[in-house]
Amino acid sequence: MHNNSKKAIGPVIATALLLVVAVVAAVGFNTWFGTYSSQLNSKIESDSSNSLVITIERLEAAAVDTPTSIYLRNKGALNQSITSLKVVKDGITYCTNSSSTNIDENAVSVYPVNCGGGALVSGTSYNVLVIYGGGIVQASQIARS
Numbered sequence: 001m002h003n004n005s006k007k008a009i010g011p012v013i014a015t016a017l018l019l020v021v022a023v024v025a026a027v028g029f030n031t032w033f034g035t036y037s038s039q040l041n042s043k044i045e046s047d048s049s050n051s052l053v054i055t056i057e058r059l060e061a062a063a064v065d066t067p068t069s070i071y072l073r074n075k076g077a078l079n080q081s082i083t084s085l086k087v088v089k090d091g092i093t094y095c096t097n098s099s100s101t102n103i104d105e106n107a108v109s110v111y112p113v114n115c116g117g118g119a120l121v122s123g124t125s126y127n128v129l130v131i132y133g134g135g136i137v138q139a140s141q142i143a144r145s
Helices: 011-050
Strands: 054-060 068-074 080-089 092-097 101-103 107-113 125-132 135-144
Touching (some): 054 080, 068 080, 068 125, 080 107, 101 107
Antiparallel strands (some): 068 107, 080 092, 080 101, 080 125
C-alpha cells in the first residue's frame, strides 16, 4: 500500500499564522490611519489659522452728506480684499460702498459707506453686511454718533 496522504501544516500552526497576518495588517492600518489623520488635522489647523475672520466692531452714524463709518476687525492672519459693504434695515439698503478695499491682518480699520444723502438714526439697529473674498459677514449693529 502506498501512503498517499500529503503532509500539511497542523491546525495549530495555521491558526497561529493567520493570527500573525491579522495582527500585522491591523498594526499597518493603524499606522497609516494615524499618519493620515494627523496630516489632515495639521492642514485644517493651518487653513483655519490663515483664514480671514472679520468682525464688525461699530457702526458710526454721521451727519447728512457725510459718510457713515463702519469699523471692521480682521482677526485672521491674511490681508483680504473687501468687495462690498452694506447697511440694511427691514430689507431696505440705506448705505453702500462697492469699491474694493483691503483690510490688513490683525487690525481694526474704518471704512466709509455712502448713505445716499441721508443719515442713519443714532440708537437704531441696522444689519451690516461685509462681502469679501472669504465670504459674507452679517451682524446687527446699533448706530452710534
